[in-house]
Amino acid sequence: MTTNTVVSVSGLEKTYGKANERQYTALKGLNFTVDSGEFVGIMGASGSGKTTLLNMLSTLDTPTKGDVVVNGHDVTKMRGNQLADFRAQEVGFIFQDFNLLESLTAEENIGLPLALKGTPAKVMDQAIHEVAETLSIADLLQKYPAELSGGQKQRVAAARAIVHHPAILMGDEPTGALDSTSARELLDLLTTINEQQKMSVLLVTHDPFSASFCQRILFIKDGQIGSELRRGDQDRSTFYQGILTELGTFNE
Amino acid sequence: MLGKLALAGIKNRRRDYLVLLAGLTMSAAIFYMFANLATNQAFLKANAAISSANIIFGFGAVLLILITVVYIMYANSFLLSMRQHDYGLFMMLGATRKRVGELVFLETLILGTIATAIGLGLGLLMSKFLVGFLLNMLGLHLSHLTAVYVPAIVATGVLYVGLFILASLFNLIKLTRTTVLKLLHSDELANQPKVKPLRQMVQGVLGILFLAAGYWALASIKALQLAAIPIALVTITLGTYLLFRATILMVIRTLRHTGWAKKHLNGFLLGQLNFRVHNYTRMLTIVSLLFAMALGAITVGSGYHRQLPMMAEKIGTYTVAVHDKTAREQKLIDQLHVAHQATYTQKRQGKTVYYNASELRQTPVELRAYSNSGNMNDQKLYTESLKKFKKSGISDLDFLSLALGKVGAYSPKILTAKQFAKQPGKVVTVTTVRVKNLQQDLPALKKLNKLETARFSQPGTMTVGNYQNYEMMLAFFGGLEFIGYFLGIAFLAMLASCLMFKILSGAPGDQRRYRMLYKVGVRESLMRHGIAKEIGILFLIPGIMGVIDVLFGLQMFKPLMAAPMSPYLGIGSTFLIFIGLYAIYYLITLALYWRIVLPQAPND
Numbered sequence: 139m140t141t142n143t144v145v146s147v148s149g150l151e152k153t154y155g156k157a158n159e160r161q162y163t164a165l166k167g168l169n170f171t172v173d174s175g176e177f178v179g180i181m182g183a184s185g186s187g188k189t190t191l192l193n194m195l196s197t198l199d200t201p202t203k204g205d206v207v208v209n210g211h212d213v214t215k216m217r218g219n220q221l222a223d224f225r226a227q228e229v230g231f232i233f234q235d236f237n238l239l240e241s242l243t244a245e246e247n248i249g250l251p252l253a254l255k256g257t258p259a260k261v262m263d264q265a266i267h268e269v270a271e272t273l274s275i276a277d278l279l280q281k282y283p284a285e286l287s288g289g290q291k292q293r294v295a296a297a298r299a300i301v302h303h304p305a306i307l308m309g310d311e312p313t314g315a316l317d318s319t320s321a322r323e324l325l326d327l328l329t330t331i332n333e334q335q336k337m338s339v340l341l342v343t344h345d346p347f348s349a350s351f352c353q354r355i356l357f358i359k360d361g362q363i364g365s366e367l368r369r370g371d372q373d374r375s376t377f378y379q380g381i382l383t384e385l386g387t388f389n390e
Numbered sequence: 391m392l393g394k395l396a397l398a399g400i401k402n403r404r405r406d407y408l409v410l411l412a413g414l415t416m417s418a419a420i421f422y423m424f425a426n427l428a429t430n431q432a433f434l435k436a437n438a439a440i441s442s443a444n445i446i447f448g449f450g451a452v453l454l455i456l457i458t459v460v461y462i463m464y465a466n467s468f469l470l471s472m473r474q475h476d477y478g479l480f481m482m483l484g485a486t487r488k489r490v491g492e493l494v495f496l497e498t499l500i501l502g503t504i505a506t507a508i509g510l511g512l513g514l515l516m517s518k519f520l521v522g523f524l525l526n527m528l529g530l531h532l533s534h535l536t537a538v539y540v541p542a543i544v545a546t547g548v549l550y551v552g553l554f555i556l557a558s559l560f561n562l563i564k565l566t567r568t569t570v571l572k573l574l575h576s577d578e579l580a581n582q583p584k585v586k587p588l589r590q591m592v593q594g595v596l597g598i599l600f601l602a603a604g605y606w607a608l609a610s611i612k613a614l615q616l617a618a619i620p621i622a623l624v625t626i627t628l629g630t631y632l633l634f635r636a637t638i639l640m641v642i643r644t645l646r647h648t649g650w651a652k653k654h655l656n657g658f659l660l661g662q663l664n665f666r667v668h669n670y671t672r673m674l675t676i677v678s679l680l681f682a683m684a685l686g687a688i689t690v691g692s693g694y695h696r697q698l699p700m701m702a703e704k705i706g707t708y709t710v711a712v713h714d715k716t717a718r719e720q721k722l723i724d725q726l727h728v729a730h731q732a733t734y735t736q737k738r739q740g741k742t743v744y745y746n747a748s749e750l751r752q753t754p755v756e757l758r759a760y761s762n763s764g765n766m767n768d769q770k771l772y773t774e775s776l777k778k779f780k781k782s783g784i785s786d787l788d789f790l791s792l793a794l795g796k797v798g799a800y801s802p803k804i805l806t807a808k809q810f811a812k813q814p815g816k817v818v819t820v821t822t823v824r825v826k827n828l829q830q831d832l833p834a835l836k837k838l839n840k841l842e843t844a845r846f847s848q849p850g851t852m853t854v855g856n857y858q859n860y861e862m863m864l865a866f867f868g869g870l871e872f873i874g875y876f877l878g879i880a881f882l883a884m885l886a887s888c889l890m891f892k893i894l895s896g897a898p899g900d901q902r903r904y905r906m907l908y909k910v911g912v913r914e915s916l917m918r919h920g921i922a923k924e925i926g927i928l929f930l931i932p933g934i935m936g937v938i939d940v941l942f943g944l945q946m947f948k949p950l951m952a953a954p955m956s957p958y959l960g961i962g963s964t965f966l967i968f969i970g971l972y973a974i975y976y977l978i979t980l981a982l983y984w985r986i987v988l989p990q991a992p993n994d
């Protein structure tokens with residue numbers, strides 16, 4: 139395995155339901171890789187297995203078969219605390235429903251991954267203020283989630299996802315609960331982070347507009363990678379048209 | 391249809407329901423036991439010593455009712471917290487408020503009725519076995535104590551069903567007044583209490599002043615008489631409440647800005663406490679008071695138990711007097727740890743008992759100096775010359791008691807050895823023994839006393855020696871002691887369950903938070919520790935406050951337990967037992983919380 143591959147998935151299968159119950163196979167032998175510093179989108183119809191895939195990658199669920207290697211760690215071989223530590227150190231998450239702890243201020247929410255690592259308070263403060271600047275939420279740090287708008291919440295969530303410099307940032311429909319302006323702001327920020335910090339980003343979405351910010355898009359159909367689209371040198375609106383066309387043929 | 395859905399919802403959480411049901415059942419059972427003791431006229435009449443403690447029973451009953459009301463309130467809020475999401479869903483699906491309201495009302499009432507019924511059954515059983523066991527342990531015998539007493543059953547049933555009807559109505563009103571959206575997302579709202587430094591300062595100072603006033607009232611019960619109790623109750627409640635409000639939030643705020651808060655889950659813990667403690671203030675106040683009462687009741691109860699021998703020792707001179715001792719009695723005497731022993735020969739004729747002067751000169755009779763100081767340690771033993779003894783000591787009650795007839799004491803006369811030899815009359819030898827430590831020799835003394843009283847009957851109103859004194863006081867104070875233990879355990883059981891339900895009501899909301907932490911990559915062990923700390927602090931705050939309350943509150947019993955007794959003597963072991971029981975409640979709550987809150991890792 140070359141060092142510039144962040145995610146490598148081979149023969150990934152996921153079957154829901156116990157052996158004696160009604161079973162459903164959501165993923166049927168998936169293969170793909172994500173290179174270091176790449177911004178990859180995953181699209182597919184509802185129920186095609188996008189969330190399932192992301193759960194496998196992020197160790198929230200375990201595959202039935204196949205291998206998943208993230209930043210050199212074989213995820214399928216890990217147990218208990220290793221899994222928790224992996225999630226805490228190697229990946230950053232942004233969820234559709236923000237997943238902020240409403241008993242903590244924005245600052246404390248962002249600092250959580252660092253606190254878990256036992257980072258010294260000074261280093262932590264510095265890191266928090268750095269990402270807060272990048273995401274322009276410096277003036278929101280003392281507020282509680284209940285006092286923030288949806289877009290602001292998602293930026294705080296993004297800050298928490300990247301504050302500890304994970305190998306890869308994953309988002310499951312992070313723009314799903316946002317209006318178009320906030321969605322665009324967030325996507326711009328993700329692009330900036332991807333370009334400036336060379337952080338790999340894996341974005342699950344069903345929205346072609348969001349997808350058009352990616353460099354490469356994987357389309358999932360019937361539990362397998364149906365097709366792949368590369369942006370190359372196209373500008374975003376051209377790529378957007380391309381995605382629409384692809385979806386048209388893909389979904390027929 | 392809706393009924394079916396509701397039933398399915400209950401099935402899903404049957405373990406939580408079992409906890410709730412068990413708690414309510416226990417509470418009803420305890421209440422029945424107490425009501426049985428407090429209202430059973432035949433029992434009260436037959437135990438004269440206890441009927442003097444009628445006031446205490448009344449006081450205890452009022453407290454128990456208060457606790458029961460609070461307890462059911464919290465149990466009910468736990469029930470509501472489990473169900474409101476379901477109810478909100480039903481309404482969103484188009485069920486009318488009226489229909490859902492009916493459902494809520496019925497559910498609460500059915501649960502309550504079942505709990506009361508089982509509780510009564512359990513209470514009957516416990517009255518039969520547990521009370522007997524407790525009495526046995528204390529070495530008490532209370533007559534006419536029956537397990538089944540109809541008025542007590544009725545009282546318990548009426549109180550509990552009545553309270554549950556109220557709780558059902560409360561739920562009904564609460565649900566029909568709340569919007570569907572709020573019901574669905576009730577656990578996501580976290581209100582952040584505002585801190586106003588000046589106000590908090592004033593609250594803190596007032597709180598301390600109130601507490602001081604309360605403790606002062608308890609300490610000066612001699613001057614204030616019965617008024618001390620209500621004064622202390624009001625001021626300590628207010629003081630504790632204000633102090634909690636003022637300090638807990640401030641401490642949490644301060645801690646949040648330290649480096650400590652930035653380690654591991656500490657920040658999360660403080661955040662949790664911050665928005666939780668505020669609406670816990672009232673709860674913690676009540677619980678700390680209950681804690682104090684329970685602990686106080688047990689402490690005083692066991693204090694009497696342990697210290698009665700000490701008090702009995704300081705009254706009178708000898709421990710036992712044995713007349714014409716048999717071989718068996720001699721054997722028992724040999725087992726005693728003797729401090730002083732004397733044997734005198736008596737000749738009884740008519741209404742007079744004659745003593746031999748030479749015997750009295752050889753082993754003078756011990757006398758006790760009674761002082762007016764009220765401190766029994768000042769009451770020293772002494773002996774005096776025969777000449778002096780003939781004038782004053784001879785009329786000492788303990789000396790007179792050495793020769794008791796059917797009607798009363800023989801009047802003593804001291805003869806010279808020569809005259810004594812010639813004096814006709816029935817010859818009796820009497821041996822008096824004073825032991826070093828009454829407590830230590832209780833078993834042997836008990837046997838000895840039994841043998842002695844079987845051979846010589848004495849007038850029922852009189853006691854000979856301080857062992858018999860001890861037995862009489864045991865009967866008298868035993869009632870108090872029993873009530874102390876009983877109330878203490880009952881209070882503890884209820885207060886800890888109150889706290890448990892309050893904490894558990896927050897668990898469904900926390901589920902989501904811990905799910906988030908799980909996703910962010912927090913180790914399970916870290917979450918476990920975090921929860922243990924959080925709940926531990928919530929248990930600890932009222933615990934500490936309660937212990938302080940008790941330490942001051944025991945002042946109140948100082949006049950009742952005059953030196954050498956002291957309400958503070960040997961409280962360590964009582965505290966330990968009590969805290970052990972409290973800790974068990976903590977562990978149960980913790981286990982339940984873990985089970986509700988911790989996310990299930992995917993199983994492969």
Ligand SMILES: Nc1ncnc2c1ncn2[C@@H]1O[C@H](COP(=O)(O)OP(=O)(O)OP(=O)(O)O)[C@@H](O)[C@H]1O
Binds near residue numbers: 155184185190344
């Ligand atoms: N825990 C589960 N148990 C059984 N089946 C499941 C489970 N989770 C998902 N599935 C099934 O697996 C399939 C893929 O689900 P998944 O959530 O991955 O879809 P998705 O692509 O994320 O859809 P959407 O765009 O609607 O979010 C679906 O058919 C779903 O019914």
Ligand SMILES: [Mg+2]
Binds near residue numbers: 188189190
């Ligand atoms: Mg999904």
